């Protein structure tokens with residue numbers, strides 16, 4: 001199985017586990033899209049933004065002595081975008097509408113992120 | 122209110138933005154460099170911003186560096202907000218990136234018309250474009266283009282003074 005197929009498989013499982021999730025993406029930590037179900041036009045921008053959020057979150061966590069960064073949550077009035085660290089090289093971004101079960105999303109997405117980290121290692 | 126200045130440092134990948142801010146900052150630079158997936162001639166690349174601070178002639182100068190990759194252009198807008206001047210860096214040995222530099226310059230100055238200087242890095246290396254050549258390329262007066270070695274605090278400070286003089290219309294001593 002190619003790396004691409006493996007990543008797609010992980011994303012598919014995540015969406016099946018939490019049907020409330022509306023979008024998923026794996027990007028490199030320097031902001032290139034590796035796998036996603038977003039339209040291509042949106043993917044490039046989303047990958048860059050996910051990497052920026054994670055990169056900045058890392059420095060903030062470091063400066064505030066919070067330890068290694070695990071995730072950054074952006075909550076708007078209409079929903080969530082959560083960016084998870086997936087090892088040293090990857091970023092997992094997940095979107096969900098307001099009212100979604102964030103606890104369940106974290107549970108499943110953290111395990112997906114660990115899986116992605118292995119795939120990218 | 123005591124004065125302080127916010128300046129933005131921008132330019133293409135590898136121009137030396139992060140290096141320039143590291144040479145000038147008196148505090149540990151807040152940098153957000155991550156491993157580069159593509160071959161860009163160096164190991165890491167900035168994904169969010171660089172932030173450095175120094176006090177020059179008793180005035181705090183806040184330096185905000187942008188990422189150079191175009192996919193991060195949303196950060197250009199974020200970082201230029203409230204800036205009083207812009208330092209646009211180009212690597213003197215990478216003329217292929219000059220059109221990108223011009224694009225960044227037009228993007229930023231059309232949205233935020235602030236004074237700017239173009240800094241030509243890598244003047245310590247052989248076979249580089251001189252500031253005079255680059256001024257011709259950009260169609261700018263010579264005073265607005267300054268050569269430097271971004272790895273040298275002294276050289277970086279001279280470039281910084283150039284933009285501060287443009288922004289303030291005053292002479293700067295450049296005392297750290």
Ligand SMILES: Nc1nc2c(ncn2[C@@H]2O[C@H](COP(=O)(O)OP(=O)(O)OP(=O)(O)O)[C@@H](O)[C@H]2O)c(=O)[nH]1
Pocket residue numbers: 132133134135136137138139140141163165166167168187188189190242243244245246269270271272
């Ligand atoms: N000799 C020499 N090396 C330089 C000079 N300016 C930058 N460099 C080197 O060139 C490389 C460029 O580095 P960065 O400062 O990361 O470039 P950047 O503009 O921040 O790049 P991005 O963040 O990827 O857009 C580094 O390896 C620097 O040491 C210079 O004036 N002289």
Ligand SMILES: [Mg+2]
Pocket residue numbers: 138139140166167171186187188189
């Ligand atoms: Mg940089």
